[in-house]
Structures are given as structure tokens and as C-alpha cells.
Amino acid sequence: MARRPRPVNPADGPVQAFAHDLRLVREQAGNPTYRVLAQRAGFAATTLSDAARGIRLPSLEVTQAYIGACGGDVEEWTRRWNDLDRLAAAPAPEKPAEAAPAAEEKPADVEPEAEEQPREEESAVEGATESGAPGVAPAPTPPPASPAAVLPLVPPTVAPVASEVATLSPVRPHGHPPTETLHSGRRPPRRPAVGTAVLLVLAAVLALVAARATEVGRSRNVAQNTPAPTGSATNAGPGSGGPGGCPVATADSPPALFSGTTYNGTTRLRTGASRSADVILQVPAGCRLQLTGFCLGDVVIDTTSGSPDLRWFRVSTGGYVSSAVIHGNPPAALQPVDCPDAAPAPASIALAVAPRTDQPGRYELRATGDHLGIVGYAAYLPRGRGTTPQWQQIGMSADAAAGFLVAWQPGPPADGADAQAAVRTVAVACFGGDGPSTVTDQRLVSFPATGALPVAELDEDELARAQRTACRYPDTEQG
Numbered sequence: 001m002a003r004r005p006r007p008v009n010p011a012d013g014p015v016q017a018f019a020h021d022l023r024l025v026r027e028q029a030g031n032p033t034y035r036v037l038a039q040r041a042g043f044a045a046t047t048l049s050d051a052a053r054g055i056r057l058p059s060l061e062v063t064q065a066y067i068g069a070c071g072g073d074v075e076e077w078t079r080r081w082n083d084l085d086r087l088a089a090a091p092a093p094e095k096p097a098e099a100a101p102a103a104e105e106k107p108a109d110v111e112p113e114a115e116e117q118p119r120e121e122e123s124a125v126e127g128a129t130e131s132g133a134p135g136v137a138p139a140p141t142p143p144p145a146s147p148a149a150v151l152p153l154v155p156p157t158v159a160p161v162a163s164e165v166a167t168l169s170p171v172r173p174h175g176h177p178p179t180e181t182l183h184s185g186r187r188p189p190r191r192p193a194v195g196t197a198v199l200l201v202l203a204a205v206l207a208l209v210a211a212r213a214t215e216v217g218r219s220r221n222v223a224q225n226t227p228a229p230t231g232s233a234t235n236a237g238p239g240s241g242g243p244g245g246c247p248v249a250t251a252d253s254p255p256a257l258f259s260g261t262t263y264n265g266t267t268r269l270r271t272g273a274s275r276s277a278d279v280i281l282q283v284p285a286g287c288r289l290q291l292t293g294f295c296l297g298d299v300v301i302d303t304t305s306g307s308p309d310l311r312w313f314r315v316s317t318g319g320y321v322s323s324a325v326i327h328g329n330p331p332a333a334l335q336p337v338d339c340p341d342a343a344p345a346p347a348s349i350a351l352a353v354a355p356r357t358d359q360p361g362r363y364e365l366r367a368t369g370d371h372l373g374i375v376g377y378a379a380y381l382p383r384g385r386g387t388t389p390q391w392q393q394i395g396m397s398a399d400a401a402a403g404f405l406v407a408w409q410p411g412p413p414a415d416g417a418d419a420q421a422a423v424r425t426v427a428v429a430c431f432g433g434d435g436p437s438t439v440t441d442q443r444l445v446s447f448p449a450t451g452a453l454p455v456a457e458l459d460e461d462e463l464a465r466a467q468r469t470a471c472r473y474p475d476t477e478q479g
Contacts, residue, residue, distance in 0.1 A: 012054070014084055019054035037069045039401040040398065041301065043061075048065070061303075063078075064077065064303055065301050074301070078303065244286070246288070247269070249290050249317055256292055257291065257331065258291050260323075260328025261286065261287065261288050261328060263304075263325070263326075264325050265284065265285055266283075267283050267285070269318070270320055270321070272320060272342075273295050273296065273339050273340065273342050274298050274341035280318065289315050291315060293313075293330070293337050294311045294314060295312050295336050296310050296431065297312045297322075297341055298310065298312075298322075298341075298343075305474055306474070307474050308324075309323045309324040309431070310343065310374060310398075311330075313326060313330070343373060345371060346372050346429035347370035348370045349372060349441045350367065351441040351453065352403075352453075353366075353443070363410070365427065367427045369439070372429055373398060375397055375427055376430045377395055378391050378392060378426050392469065394408050396430060396470075410423065410447070421446075422444035422454075423447075424442065424443075424445075424458065424466075425456070426440055426443075426463075426467070428466070428471055430471035433471070433473035435471055442455065444456045
């Protein structure tokens with residue numbers, strides 16, 4: 001028996017409410033197992049499970065894949081994720097210097113582990129305290145002694161006040177940039193004033209050292225929490241250094257065959273056609289990428305249409321980027337090539353149609369074959385009475401475990417047409433939206449569709465139209 005998930009209280013915070021509602025979407029979809037969702041979404045079951053735990057905000061790609069696999073409204077959840085991400089990235093208001101809280105408050109969107117185990121470079125600031133000068137760590141109170149007992153002076157390592165240090169939240173799945181969370185450190189009691197001349201000199205020297213350390217610490221924290229500028233070591237990669245962080249082709253770059261534009265806030269170029277491949281460069285929205293071809297890899301849900309896509313574009317400056325996050329398609333005649341982490345190209349496909357016993361007039365279309373990643377279906381039918389028949393898309397599926405199942409309710413026959421006449425129907429192995437392959441099975445479907453389906457004879461032009469319709473983006477005009 002599967003272990004029951006840990007309850008999430010939506011009243012605990014916005015991240016917990018987000019996870020709670022993710023679970024509701026899954027329940028409304030029939031409560032499929034995470035193993036089934038993983039096959040539909042293209043993400044690991046543990047990644048999808050973590051998204052609904054309420055520990056941290058999942059990445060946008062994971063959220064969209066989770067919702068898409070459950071049949072939810074991807075566009076609505078994309079807007080909700082962006083709203084919550086902006087809320088999480090906003091700095092918390094600083095408390096007045098006079099207000100010394102009795103106990104340190106932990107932000108709701110930061111895991112305890114992230115605070116209890118600070119990064120090595122941040123650990124030096126955890127003990128910083130308040131001094132009379134804002135932003136300067138106070139000098140420790142020395143025991144009463146003569147000047148000879150405290151000299152020679154060796155300045156200790158001093159770091160910024162904890163209330164002004166931006167600590168990193170846990171890194172999000174799939175390379176999302178970390179957000180900043182400001183929090184106040186625990187403030188110990190003020191040290192008593194000491195009136196000796198030696199201690200005044202000592203305090204002044206330490207204040208100068210602390211001020212310098214504060215500026216260095218702040219610069220270091222800003223560098224850690226800000227996307228690296230173009231050409232920096234963090235963003236270093238082939239072709240980096242263009243305006244706004246966009247990669248720029250050089251004389252040594254291979255010639256581009258087509259181009260595409262990034263539209264997400266951050267788009268990752270990887271070493272291969274897989275979401276687990278190393279990221280070599282992160283680029284912002286609005287970059288025009290020069291592309292030299294494509295290969296097949298992990299299925300990714302298109303963030304605008306909600307349709308699956310397994311194409312990965314090869315960038316002329318180096319690396320691969322999922323077609324699902326790029327506006328632009330390769331030329332129709334271009335075929336996939338090999339690349340690191342590539343999936344094999346589809347080799348065969350067979351269409352099966354069966355009536356649904358629980359819903360008269362509705363049918364189930366399934367496909368089997370070799371190396372299928374996405375399957376699209378289309379049928380040649382009129383859109384309504386009195387209209388001319390044309391190819392209509394029935395649907396697309398990347399759910400291999402369910403046999404690429406798509407439900408179908410045929411429309412009415414044309415005026416004067418035989419209601420029992422066979423309908424030309426095709427199943428096509430798709431690369432993604434507007435990306436049909438030539439691997440197709442075309443059949444004549446007679447209702448109530450039982451037994452073997454005879455082959456539908458289509459000429460080359462008619463078959464090409466059927467293939468384009470079956471693999472068309474769902475949100476575009478069909479026919």
C-alpha cells in the first residue's frame with residue numbers, strides 16, 4: 001500500500017497553500033500515482049511528489065508539467081506561480097534598529113536546513129551583533145586589563161550585521177535561480193560603555209576594520225544572489241558576452257539553419273537533450289538564438305500551448321535548448337540528428353480504435369509502435385452539417401503507459417452521407433507541435449469501430465495534410 005502523504009496546512013503560508021491546491025488538482029484527476037504522472041509529465045516521480053509537499057516552491061517547468069499531466073489549466077497555474085515567485089523574491093521589510101526581537105523569526109519559505117547549515121562563506125556572519133554604528137559589527141567587550149595586556153592588536157575577522165545579510169533560499173529544481181530572503185539575526189544585549197582611552201582607541205580601530213569587512217561581505221552576498229553578468233565565470237560559455245546576456249555567434253560558429261526566441265524569464269542551454277544534462281548558460285527572455293538543427297530527447301510540456309514536445313534545438317554558439325521554451329520551429333524538411341542524451345527516432349506505429357462501453361458514441365484511440373514519444377490523431381470529417389469534410393485534429397498524447405490514449409466523439413456526417421460510412425483516420429508519430437514525422441498509420445474506421453481496421457489509401461499530398469493536422473499545435477486553427 002502506498003504511504004499516505006504528509007498533510008499540508010494551506011494556512012501555514014503561500015507555499016503550503018500552493019502545494020495544497022496542487023494536491024487538489026491531482027485528486028480531481030482521479031488521484032493517479034506519481035509514477036503515472038511522471039510518465040505523462042516527463043519529470044521524475046520524486047520531483048513531482050516534492051512539488052506538492054509544501055517545503056519549497058517548485059520550478060515553473062515542474063508546476064506546468066504537474067498540472068498538464070493532471071489535465072489542469074496550465075495557463076492559470078503559470079500566472080499563479082509567477083505571482084508567488086514575485087512574492088517570494090520580494091525583500092522582507094527591515095525592522096527598526098531599536099526593536100530587538102526576543103527570538104529569531106524564520107521565514108515560512110525557507111527550510112530549517114537552509115538556516116541551520118549556512119553556506120561556508122556565510123557562516124562567518126551568523127554571530128554578528130549590533131553596534132552603535134549602523135551596519136558595523138560591535139567590538140567585543142574586552143576584560144579589564146592594562147594596555148600591555150591587549151596589545152599588540154590583531155584585528156579579528158568581522159562580518160556584516162546579520163539583519164543586513166541576504167541568505168540564499170534552497171536551490172529550486174532544474175536550475176531555477178535562487179531568490180533572496182532577508183531575515184534578522186538575534187541581537188545580544190548592548191555592551192556597557194567603557195571610558196578608558198585604550199578601549200576607545202581599540203573600538204575605533206575595530207570599527208574601521210568592521211566597516212571594511214561589511215562592504216566586502218555585502219559585495220560578496222550581492223554577487224552570490226544576483227545573476228552573473230555577461231561574460232562572468234558563472235555565465236561563461238560558448239558565445240556568451242552579447243547584449244543583455246544573450247549568446248552571440250562568432251566567426252567559428254556553424255551556420256544557422258533557423259532561429260528562435262526565448263520567452264521565459266530564464267532559459268537554460270544544456271550539454272544534451274535532457275533536463276538532467278548540465279547547464280552551460282542561462283539566458284534571459286527576448287534572446288534570438290541561432291539554431292543549427294534539432295535532436296530528440298526528454299519530453300517537455302510547451303509553456304504556451306500545454307502540448308508535449310521532445311525536440312531539442314542545437315544552438316550555434318554551443319549547447320541544446322528544449323523546443324518547448326522557444327518561439328520558432330525548424331524547417332519542415334529538417335530531420336532530427338544525433339546528440340548527447342538523444343532519444344531514438346520513431347520507427348513504427350499502429351492505430352487501434354474501440355468504442356467506449358460507458359459512453360455511447362465516444363471512442364478511444366490508441367497507438368503502439370517502436371520509439372514513440374508523442375502521438376497525434378486526425379480524422380477526415382465535416383465540422384458540422386452542410387460543411388465540406390476536412391482533416392480535423394482529434395488530439396495529441398505523450399502518455400506511453402496509457403498507449404497514447406485520446407478520447408474521440410465523431411461529429412455528424414455530411415448532409416446526405418451514410419452515417420455508417422468509413423472515416424479516414426490517422427495516427428502520426430509527432431516530434432512536437434507543428435512537428436510531424438513521416439511515421440504514420442492510416443485506417444478506415446467504420447462505426448461502431450469493431451474488429452480489424454482496413455488501410456486507408458491516401459495520396460502523398462493528402463497524407464501530408466493529415467500528418468500536419470494530427471501534430472498541429474492544439475491552440476491553432478485546424479484543417
